[in-house]
Amino acid sequence: MTKRDLASELDDYFNSLLLTEDEALLEAKRTSTAAGLPNIAVSAGQGKFLQLFALAMGAKRILEIGTLGGYSTIWLARSLPEGGKLVSLEHDPNFAKIAESNIDSAGLADKVDVVVGDALESLFDLRGEEPFDFIFIDADNKNVPGYLGWAIRLGRPGTVIIVDNVVRNGRVLDENDEGRAVIGTRKAVQYVHDHPRLDGVALQTTGVKGHDGYLIARLLP
Ligand code: SAH
Numbered sequence: 543m544t545k546r547d548l549a550s551e552l553d554d555y556f557n558s559l560l561l562t563e564d565e566a567l568l569e570a571k572r573t574s575t576a577a578g579l580p581n582i583a584v585s586a587g588q589g590k591f592l593q594l595f596a597l598a599m600g601a602k603r604i605l606e607i608g609t610l611g612g613y614s615t616i617w618l619a620r621s622l623p624e625g626g627k628l629v630s631l632e633h634d635p636n637f638a639k640i641a642e643s644n645i646d647s648a649g650l651a652d653k654v655d656v657v658v659g660d661a662l663e664s665l666f667d668l669r670g671e672e673p674f675d676f677i678f679i680d681a682d683n684k685n686v687p688g689y690l691g692w693a694i695r696l697g698r699p700g701t702v703i704i705v706d707n708v709v710r711n712g713r714v715l716d717e718n719d720e721g722r723a724v725i726g727t728r729k730a731v732q733y734v735h736d737h738p739r740l741d742g743v744a745l746q747t748t749g750v751k752g753h754d755g756y757l758i759a760r761l762l763p
């Protein structure tokens with residue numbers, strides 16, 4: 543058995559005992575696949591991790607950068623209390639439409655706003671809103687340093703920021719990799735190191751999506 547198969551089987555084992563992908567989550571995946579969206583949503587286990595984390599910190603306002611078909615959005619929005627809000631940013635209007643329909647089917651339309659447009663522009667427009675408690679960055683990794691700058695402006699002391707895809711099967715280690723995603727990820731890790739208001743850690747993950755990882759940072763006063 544390859545390492546990848548083993549990781550995938552382990553995901554199946556743990557998930558069978560610890561989580562349920564209900565009809566709304568499964569439908570979000572089905573409609574996304576049927577519409578030709580790339581198969582890059584978080585795994586079920588990663589989605590539940592995000593949900594537990596947001597619940598544990600009592601997040602009332604969540605910001606997501608990168609909606610795709612709304613799969614991670616549904617996991618996260620289900621952590622919100624009555625009156626809570628999740629804003630998710632997506633530049634592809636077709637993806638956003640599919641996501642909105644999936645979010646609606648999940649009964650979460652009143653809690654979620656999908657904002658269509660380039661994330662850096664949408665973030666600019668979010669200035670002046672109440673701060674976000676939890677921020678999930680899962681879009682184009684080349685722009686993660688910029689997204690981290692916005693996360694600091696749009697958060698408050700104690701806000702938790704999670705960045706997806708910081709390992710990519712180890713590509714992040716290669717200083718000579720000229721991929722903009724890898725360069726952006728390396729800059730993002732350096733950014734957390736350098737910034738006096740960010741304290742973070744990178745957690746490697748494995749499972750059905752292979753070897754990847756989350757960069758997790760807390761915004762200090
Ligand atoms: N969070 C989703 C997966 C997101 S995939 C999930 O786990 O279910 C990344 C998404 O980011 C894609 O839908 C892509 O269209 C979007 N994206 C990429 N660059 C973007 C940008 N500059 N502004 C807004 N969205 C962007």
Ligand code: DHB
Nearest residue numbers: 582583584680681706707
């Ligand atoms: C891939 C996975 C992701 O979670 C993502 O946001 C982008 C790409 C991938 O597996 O290629």
Ligand code: MG
Nearest residue numbers: 582680706707
């Ligand atoms: Mg991702």
